[in-house]
Amino acid sequence: KLSKYLGKSSLQNQIIILDEPSTGLHPQDLKGLLIILDRLVRARATVIIVEHNLDIIRAADWIIDLGPGAGDEGGNILYSGPFDELLDCKDSETAKALKLDESIKPSSKSENKKRPKKIIIKNAHIHNLKGIDVEFPKNSINVITGVSGSGKSSLVSDVIEAEAKRRFFETLSMYERQGIHEAPEVMVDEISGLGVTSHVISSRAMYSRSFNVRNTVGKATEITYHIANLLALIGKSNCPKCGALMLKETEFICENCNNRLPLPKASQFDAASYHSACQKCHGIGTINIPRPEKLIIHPEKPLCKGAMHSPGFWPQEYLCKPFNGGYYELQALAKRYNFDPASTPWIEMTKESQEAFLYGTKEPLEIHYESRKGYKRVYSRKYNGFFHGWVNEWDIGGTYTDILPCEAC
Numbered sequence: 001k002l003s004k005y006l007g008k009s010s011l012q013n014q015i016i017i018l019d020e021p022s023t024g025l026h027p028q029d030l031k032g033l034l035i036i037l038d039r040l041v042r043a044r045a046t047v048i049i050v051e052h053n054l055d056i057i058r059a060a061d062w063i064i065d066l067g068p069g070a071g072d073e074g075g076n077i078l079y080s081g082p083f084d085e086l087l088d089c090k091d092s093e094t095a096k097a098l099k100l101d102e103s104i105k106p107s108s109k110s111e112n113k114k115r116p117k118k119i120i121i122k123n124a125h126i127h128n129l130k131g132i133d134v135e136f137p138k139n140s141i142n143v144i145t146g147v148s149g150s151g152k153s154s155l156v157s158d159v160i161e162a163e164a165k166r167r168f169f170e171t172l173s174m175y176e177r178q179g180i181h182e183a184p185e186v187m188v189d190e191i192s193g194l195g196v197t198s199h200v201i202s203s204r205a206m207y208s209r210s211f212n213v214r215n216t217v218g219k220a221t222e223i224t225y226h227i228a229n230l231l232a233l234i235g236k237s238n239c240p241k242c243g244a245l246m247l248k249e250t251e252f253i254c255e256n257c258n259n260r261l262p263l264p265k266a267s268q269f270d271a272a273s274y275h276s277a278c279q280k281c282h283g284i285g286t287i288n289i290p291r292p293e294k295l296i297i298h299p300e301k302p303l304c305k306g307a308m309h310s311p312g313f314w315p316q317e318y319l320c321k322p323f324n325g326g327y328y329e330l331q332a333l334a335k336r337y338n339f340d341p342a343s344t345p346w347i348e349m350t351k352e353s354q355e356a357f358l359y360g361t362k363e364p365l366e367i368h369y370e371s372r373k374g375y376k377r378v379y380s381r382k383y384n385g386f387f388h389g390w391v392n393e394w395d396i397g398g399t400y401t402d403i404l405p406c407e408a409c
Contacts, residue, residue: 309399
């Protein structure tokens with residue numbers, strides 16, 4: 001809203017009123033706000049600000065302090081003038097806050113303060129909790145157990161987690177609180193020793209038929225994203241060709257062999273992003289090694305007459321019954337290599353046709369497809385083979401492959 005005034009050369013006779021402009025700003029952003037306010041004044045604008053931030057009060061040319069209290073106890077002008085003389089106003093709460101702020105100095109020596117060793121809860125009486133007192137030793141694994149409905153979740157979620165959320169809410173400014181629902185007071189007499197708390201829950205942030213992603217402490221606290229940005233910004237790299245340390249400029253450059261690599265992005269250090277996945281195993285961590293002997297269990301029989309191991313519909317019926325996509329691909333393959341899936345035994349097929357069925361063809365096949373409703377079409381498609389086209393990485397149980405750890409990652 002202020003940007004439309006910044007381009008004007010003169011703001012004479014203009015009054016700009018701002019109500020707590022520092023609300024929601026990070027302390028590092030206050031400098032930018034003060035620069036903007038200074039530019040407005042230099043353009044001869046009159047700026048009036050309602051503000052509690054002590055740094056903005058210090059930067060003011062003229063201060064009007066109201067009080068001494070709130071409501072019926074307020075409404076009086078305690079001080080009107082420049083900043084330097086405000087500190088002499090004995091009745092001003094603002095002056096007291098400024099003096100207190102100036103008296104706080106960073107410690108020159110690291111102090112080993114005694115921190116509580118336990119989280120202590122007294123008289124928790126929410127839901128079916130019968131006014132219990134309980135202690136959780138810190139720096140240790142605490143397990144809460146019991147039969148279903150015994151109060152485990154009430155103790156953790158409705159007492160510990162609820163109190164942690166309430167304390168976090170109290171640290172926010174009034175502006176930040178507007179979009180957050182404030183929870184009721186926790187039904188407990190006292191909770192002591194509770195520090196910064198993160199509640200990590202199971203969540204399907206990304207879901208497909210084959211996997212779901214669960215929260216981690218790094219994700220829940222957003223530390224993961226900061227670490228990823230940090231690694232992308234200051235991380236070093238060794239040359240993948242010669243092993244020498246690479247220089248970081250607009251790209252990574254190896255002085256030894258002149259190899260060049262692009263600078264990494266933060267997404268490449270996020271375990272949930274495909275950008276960070278191993279290029280060989282695609283982030284799975286294992287490699288599926290084809291084992292044709294697990295597929296062809298009766299080489300004396302044709303493919304569609306029992307040669308293949310088929311636990312269910314796939315692959316026998318999918319490849320050997322009409323109106324399935326695999327059926328027409330196999331028929332096109334058989335036509336090219338001159339064998340019949342229903343009558344030619346596997347051992348009588350040529351080596352070339354066996355390799356093509358298992359691992360695919362270089363040239364595309366002409367496939368004649370027909371649906372159950374009589375729809376027909378002819379299309380050209382490269383056949384990728386049983387292992388590379390259909391099985392690939394989904395064979396997590398090793399039905400047709402051997403599963404080995406990925407050597408690359």
